[in-house]
Amino acid sequence: MRGLNRISRLILRLLVRPTIQGRQHLKPSHNTLFVIETARYTDRLLLIEHLRLQGNTLPEQKILCAAHNQNEDLRNRIEAQIDKLGFLDADNDINIVPISIYYGRLPQRETSCLNLLYAKIWSKAGPFGRFMQLLLNGRQTLIQVDAPLSLRHLKKDSSHQPAGVIAHKAVRVFHNHFYRRRQAIMGPDLSHRRTLIKLILQDAHVKEAINLTATKNSHSTEQVLAEANTLLEEIAADFSPTTVRILAPLLSFFWKKAYKSVHIVGIERVQNCAPDHHLVYLPCHRSHIDYVMLSWSLYQHGLMIPHIAAGDNLNVPILGSILKRGGAIFMRRSFKNDLLYAQLFKSYLFFMANRGHSLEYFIEGGRSRTGRLLPAKTGLLSMTLENHLQHPEKPVALIPVWISYDKLIESKSYQQELSGGLKRKESFLGLLKTLKQFRHRFGDAALSFGEPILLKTALQETPYNISLHASQPISKDMSDNLSEKEPQQEIAAKPTLHDMTQHISQQVLQGINQSAYVNQTALLATLMLANPKQIFNTTELANQTKDLASLLKALPNPPAAIATGAVDEWVTEALKRKQLSQSGNDIFLSEMQAQEMTFYRNQLHHITLLPGLYLLLTKRYSRPLPQTLPRLLSTIYPYLKAELFLPWSGAEVTSACKQIRLRLEKRGMITRNGGLMCVTETPLTIALMRTAEPILLRYYIVFRLLSDGTAMSMDDLISESQRIAVHLHHHFGFNSPEYSDERVLTVFIKALISRSVFAKQADQVSCRIESSALLKRARQILNPHYISVVEKALHPR
Numbered sequence: 030m031r032g033l034n035r036i037s038r039l040i041l042r043l044l045v046r047p048t049i050q051g052r053q054h055l056k057p058s059h060n061t062l063f064v065i066e067t068a069r070y071t072d073r074l075l076l077i078e079h080l081r082l083q084g085n086t087l088p089e090q091k092i093l094c095a096a097h098n099q100n101e102d103l104r105n106r107i108e109a110q111i112d113k114l115g116f117l118d119a120d121n122d123i124n125i126v127p128i129s130i131y132y133g134r135l136p137q138r139e140t141s142c143l144n145l146l147y148a149k150i151w152s153k154a155g156p157f158g159r160f161m162q163l164l165l166n167g168r169q170t171l172i173q174v175d176a177p178l179s180l181r182h183l184k185k186d187s188s189h190q191p192a193g194v195i196a197h198k199a200v201r202v203f204h205n206h207f208y209r210r211r212q213a214i215m216g217p218d219l220s221h222r223r224t225l226i227k228l229i230l231q232d233a234h235v236k237e238a239i240n241l242t243a244t245k246n247s248h249s250t251e252q253v254l255a256e257a258n259t260l261l262e263e264i265a266a267d268f269s270p271t272t273v274r275i276l277a278p279l280l281s282f283f284w285k286k287a288y289k290s291v292h293i294v295g296i297e298r299v300q301n302c303a304p305d306h307h308l309v310y311l312p313c314h315r316s317h318i319d320y321v322m323l324s325w326s327l328y329q330h331g332l333m334i335p336h337i338a339a340g341d342n343l344n345v346p347i348l349g350s351i352l353k354r355g356g357a358i359f360m361r362r363s364f365k366n367d368l369l370y371a372q373l374f375k376s377y378l379f380f381m382a383n384r385g386h387s388l389e390y391f392i393e394g395g396r397s398r399t400g401r402l403l404p405a406k407t408g409l410l411s412m413t414l415e416n417h418l419q420h421p422e423k424p425v426a427l428i429p430v431w432i433s434y435d436k437l438i439e440s441k442s443y444q445q446e447l448s449g450g451l452k453r454k455e456s457f458l459g460l461l462k463t464l465k466q467f468r469h470r471f472g473d474a475a476l477s478f479g480e481p482i483l484l485k486t487a488l489q490e491t492p493y494n495i496s497l498h499a500s501q502p503i504s505k506d507m508s509d510n511l512s513e514k515e516p517q518q519e520i521a522a523k524p525t526l527h528d529m530t531q532h533i534s535q536q537v538l539q540g541i542n543q544s545a546y547v548n549q550t551a552l553l554a555t556l557m558l559a560n561p562k563q564i565f566n567t568t569e570l571a572n573q574t575k576d577l578a579s580l581l582k583a584l585p586n587p588p589a590a591i592a593t594g595a596v597d598e599w600v601t602e603a604l605k606r607k608q609l610s611q612s613g614n615d616i617f618l619s620e621m622q623a624q625e626m627t628f629y630r631n632q633l634h635h636i637t638l639l640p641g642l643y644l645l646l647t648k649r650y651s652r653p654l655p656q657t658l659p660r661l662l663s664t665i666y667p668y669l670k671a672e673l674f675l676p677w678s679g680a681e682v683t684s685a686c687k688q689i690r691l692r693l694e695k696r697g698m699i700t701r702n703g704g705l706m707c708v709t710e711t712p713l714t715i716a717l718m719r720t721a722e723p724i725l726l727r728y729y730i731v732f733r734l735l736s737d738g739t740a741m742s743m744d745d746l747i748s749e750s751q752r753i754a755v756h757l758h759h760h761f762g763f764n765s766p767e768y769s770d771e772r773v774l775t776v777f778i779k780a781l782i783s784r785s786v787f788a789k790q791a792d793q794v795s796c797r798i799e800s801s802a803l804l805k806r807a808r809q810i811l812n813p814h815y816i817s818v819v820e821k822a823l824h825p826r
């Protein structure tokens with residue numbers, strides 16, 4: 030027997046490379062037992078061997094088994110432990126830790142000749158099949174250790190019941206736990222793609238859409254049915270476990286070559302939430318790398334790989350096929366006026382969600398070229414919400430995800446687009462050209478998972494707090510899945526699905542910002558761009574960077590995490606990436622580098638702008654009193670919130686301003702002179718004020734264009750604002766094209782319309798309030814030189 034154990038251990042060492050999740054629970058003690066899901070000898074041996082390598086011994090009798098054919102033995106052993114509790118002190122407990130072991134952790138096809146090799150339950154396979162499972166999947170083994178079940182707590186919750194009944198309840202708890210954990214990690218079995226398409230075409234709502242389309246276009250039902258089949262072939266993913274098994278180690282190797290480190294923050298929240306919820310991942314979108322890196326990180330941490338809604342611009346030869354096999358669901362940019370396509374996509378999404386597949390889509394719609402979050406495109410979120418209201422059996426959790434990089438692959442193309450260049454079309458050849466860039470390092474990458482938004486709770490807390498039964502086919506206004514609706518002037522008497530979707534979308538965007546990971550490039554960019562004509566030495570830059578990082582941690586909306594390490598090493602790496610320039614001991618930015626670095630600085634605007642504005646008002650307002658400045662900030666806060674997705678509302682704004690003031694005072698950035706406040710002009714205070722002022726200037730330009738009763742079309746107002754902003758950029762020290770971004774200006778103008786500050790009639794926008802006092806106040810606060818530049822641009826000679 031010892032010889033067999035030695036041979037088995039040797040085979041495990043050679044074939045198995047386990048990843049362990051929940052390692053903190055894997056601590057043997059006198060009163061700790063472990064329960065595994067199956068009776069496999071290999072599972073027991075792997076657990077014992079792993080603990081032995083960690084310097085711990087685990088007697089085999091401390092390992093219980095939750096296999097269904099061993100229910101009686103498990104119940105008897107738990108019952109004995111419950112009886113044992115009566116002889117222990119009240120402070121002592123007996124804990125049973127559930128451990129799931131997966132050799133390969135991907136779903137299987139429902140009909141596959143290889144099922145025995147990938148079978149979930151090894152008892153279905155013979156000795157040869159079990160060996161092949163180890164050979165094929167051993168290096169992708171996952172050991173999932175979950176929080177222990179406390180027998181004392183279980184006994185307390187089941188007071189006055191005999192030990193046998195309590196033990197029976199514990200067995201049910203373990204069976205349910207292992208089932209839910211398996212679903213969270215592996216997902217449901219995969220239907221054959223053609224079978225899935227047939228099921229969707231049989232859906233009542235799809236049939237209705239086919240009949241309506243046939244009548245509308247004077248086509249036969251058979252013709253429209255064939256068209257629907259073709260459209261579903263374009264939409265549907267073709268997830269391939271084999272492709273993922275091949276790509277997972279290749280991507281791990283690739284990331285190590287391309288990135289110094291990939292930081293994963295907050296994944297534990299998702300792991301804890303996964304067994305009980307249908308997960309919908311809503312990441313920000315900054316690069317084509319986003320969805321690949323997110324799927325890879327979820328797989329590495331023992332979570333189901335989601336099906337991803339991606340733009341059909343990526344459905345190009347070769348590349349599109351690879352992405353489909355990785356879970357991509359291709360979709361058109363707009364469903365407007367296409368009832369059939371909209372219903373097919375909606376039914377497919379519903380089917381995948383109801384089957385148990387986790388989903389992922391980018392709530393911004395497209396990639397941000399400026400570094401800031403874009404306004405939500407709510408079509409897919411509306412579908413998720415509608416499906417939840419129809420099928421509330423399984424709770425839904427929305428997972429905000431922040432993704433950032435020290436250097437973007439697309440940084441050069443983004444700057445070209447912001448400067449008026451055309452967007453390049455995606456192609457497989459373009460992918461190959463892009464891969465050549467990875468000969469160089471791109472610094473660090475980061476994925477930070479925010480607090481899950483539990484949809485049921487979020488709907489109960491929404492201002493509308495309504496319950497809809499959205500069982501009707503998709504309507505025309507919902508079919509434009511990416512179009513942003515006009516803000517409503519007044520809330521309708523009966524709130525709609527659209528109202529709820531808008532409310533939830535703001536929570537998601539705020540959740541993404543609250544999960545921000547501040548990388549080293551963002552810190553360096555914030556300081557360098559605020560002093561474009563100043564040359565830093567490494568010591569100065571290091572000191573200011575440390576001060577900025579310290580302040581960000583102390584603010585009322587701190588980031589989830591901040592890069593750590595020596596700033597001089599960051600500078601060295603940024604120089605290698607050609608993001609900074611050096612002459613002797615001096616560090617500076619070229620104009621092209623400055624344009625690129627604005628992207629990374631803008632990622633922090635939702636954190637830095639409010640303290641920057643507080644400092645700016647303190648410095649330039651005639652009587653800066655602690656009670657006056659919050660009122661001044663409150664007048665512009667709604668527009669900052671709409672643009673930057675800030676978290677506070679109502680009275681919370683005043684409280685946040687107070688916290689900001691206290692943090693600034695504590696660091697000596699603000700001092701008192703009698704009752705008035707004064708700004709201490711340190712490099713950091715200057716940097717924050719210079720970062721914030723251009724935002725106020727953009728607001729000033731828009732108001733100034735509509736002063737004196739002037740009315741302009743929406744397009745003209747945006748284009749004129751852009752023209753003046755571009756003219757003003759050069760006076761900031763560097764050309765910063767993101768300040769004239771059309772989408773940012775549109776958000777601000779629509780926020781003014783929704784608050785009845787501006788009026789829009791027949792596409793003409795005008796100011797509804799008397800703006801002269803507001804403009805006068807702005808001229809008191811803003812730099813006179815910038816005001817002069819704006820006035821000259823308004824009245825060119």
